[in-house]
Amino acid sequence: LLISDLGEFGLIERVRRGLPTPGTGVVVGIGDDVAVLRTSPDMFFLATCDIQLEGPHFLRERITPYQLGRRAAAINLSDIAAMGGVPRYVLVSLGLPDDIEVEYVDALYEGLGEEAARFGAEIVGGNMARSSSGVVVDVTLLGEVEPDLMLLRSGAQVGDLILVTGTLGDSAAGLALLQRGGGGSSPEHADVVKESHLTPTPRVREGRVIARSRGATAMIDLSDGLASDLGHICERSEVGAIIRAGEIPISEAMRSVAKTLEWDPLSWALFGGEDYELLFTVPAKKVEELVASLRRETDTPATVIGEIVSKAEGTRLLDEEGDLVPLPAQGWDHFSPRG
C-alpha cells in the first residue's frame, strides 16, 4: 500500500488511530491543523507546523527567498488565525543545499521575520542542516488563545450562514500563471494574483475580530480549497452545507486571468486552495454586526456564500443554473493527483 493510495488525510487519520489516547493536557491533538494544549489555567497554548519542500511546494527560480520566507510564515500564521488565536513564537528548521549563498538565507529570514513581526510574532529558534536535495523550510508557530474565544472546525449549527473573508481563487490563478507563463493577461491583474499565491496575507487580525465578537460557531482557513475545507467543518460539526455559486466572491483580477487562460473561475474558487482566507459560520441574526465589525476594524470584506443544513442533506452547490449539485471535496490533497 503506497501513501499515494491513501492521500494525506487518510494517512493522518491512520496515524492518529495508531497513537495512544491523548493525555488530559491535550485539548485538540493530531488530525487538526493546530494542537491545542492546556499549559496554564487561563490560556490555551497553540502549536502548528508546516513544511515547504522545493519541488512539490515551490520552485527556487519562481519565488525569491524573501517571498518564500513570508509565505512559510504566512501559512502557519493562517492556522493560528483560524482558531482566533494570537501568534507568538516561531521556530524554523532549514535544509539547505551546499550551493546556497548566504544572502539567500539572509533574505529568507528577512521574509520570515517581517511576516511574523507584522502579526506580533518573533523568531526564537531554529536549526539548519545540509540538504542534498533542495531547500526545505519547516516553520513551527506557537501561539495562544483564550479558551472561551477559541474557534474550532466543530461547532457549526444547522441554520448558520457560511461566510468567507476576501476573494477566492486568486492564488490558484496566480499559480496557473506562474506555471504556464504570462500570456495575455493585463500586467496588473497578473501581478495581483501572482502576489496572492506567492505571499498570501494571513487573516490574523480578522480571526481575532471574529473570535472576540463571539458571533461565530466554527472556523477554518482555506488552505486546501473551499470545497475541501468546508468538508472538514461539515465532518467535525456533523452537518451539511449549501454553497451558492453566484455568491462566491471572485476578484476582477482572477476573473480576467481565468478568461485569458480559458479556465472556469468557479473551479479555481471552489477547488484551487492556498487562498488562506477564513471560512466561518455565524447564526443568521449575528451576521450583519460581525460583517460590519470586520469591515470597521480590519477593512476586510466578508461575504455570505451559503448556509449550514442537516447532515442528511449533504454538501451541495447551488450552481449558476439554479441546480443543486453534490460538491465534491476535491481540493488539493498533497498525495493525490491534482484535480
Added chain:
Amino acid sequence: LLISDLGEFGLIERVRRGLPTPGTGVVVGIGDDVAVLRTSPDMFFLATCDIQLEGPHFLRERITPYQLGRRAAAINLSDIAAMGGVPRYVLVSLGLPDDIEVEYVDALYEGLGEEAARFGAEIVGGNMARSSSGVVVDVTLLGEVEPDLMLLRSGAQVGDLILVTGTLGDSAAGLALLQRGGGGSSPEHADVVKESHLTPTPRVREGRVIARSRGATAMIDLSDGLASDLGHICERSEVGAIIRAGEIPISEAMRSVAKTLEWDPLSWALFGGEDYELLFTVPAKKVEELVASLRRETDTPATVIGEIVSKAEGTRLLDEEGDLVPLPAQGWDHFSPRG
C-alpha cells in the same frame, strides 16, 4: 559567499544578528538548541526542533523507519534533557516520496511515539507533504522546566569539575561501521555501537536528577562532539577548560571497534558527536553526592573528565603523554567538511 564558507554556527550567528531584539517573553532565543519562553509565572516553556534529511543525516537502506522515528525523537528529547526540563508535546513534519509504503509511515510513527512515551511526551500534531527528494523528518518538541532548576550553557565557574554521563565515541564508532561495513569486530561490540548511533538514549531522567540536585552550574548535550560542545559552554560561560584524555569514559565495545578499524578511540570520543550524553559542570564539593544520586536514581554512571579554568587559559587537553595541548572545537559542523 556560500553557506559552506560560514558553517552552521557562523550562519546561525549571522541570522541572530539580523533579527530584532527578543521580546520580554523570550528568556533564551535563537542561537541555543532550545528556546525558553516565559508563558506562565511559575514555569518556563521550552521549544526545540531538529530536522533529519535523507542523505546528509541518514540513508534509508541503513536505518529502519522504526529506528529513524526513535532517533528523531531522541535527538530532540536530548535537547530538553540538557536544560533539566520535562518533555511534553511532539509535533512532526514529514516529507515523503511517493514510493513510500504506508507501513513505512506506520513504523516511523511507532518509533516516534514509543520514544516520546518512554520519557512522558506525546505526539499532538503534525503534517505530511509529498517530497520529490527523499524522506524528511522534522520534529518539534515542547517541554517545560521550573525557572530555578533550569540549566544553561552559561553558568560554569572556574574551579568547577566537568562531568559526562555514560561513555563517549560509541555513536561515531557505530557510524563508521555502518558506513564501511562490519569487518572483523565481534558481532556483540559492533551491535552495541551501531545501536548507540541509530537509537541513542536521551538522558532525560539524568538531566532531571542533575537539575533537581541544584548541584550543577551549566549543562549541554553532546550532539556535535565533546570538544565542540564544551566549546559552547566555555564561550557562554566565559571560561576555559582542561580535559584529561585518560579520564574520558570509553566503552569496551568502542575500543574494540576502534582497534579493528585502526582508528584512534580518543578522536571519536572528542570529535565524533551524536552521543547525546550530558556534559555538565559541578563545584568540586558537590560532585560526589551528585554522582551518587545519578547512580542511585538512574543507574547511569557520570565521570569527572576535567576542570573549568579561566578564559585566559583557553581550552586544552591533557593528553596521554602528559602534555597540555590546545583542544580544537572541530566537532561535526553541518556545513563544513567533516574533520
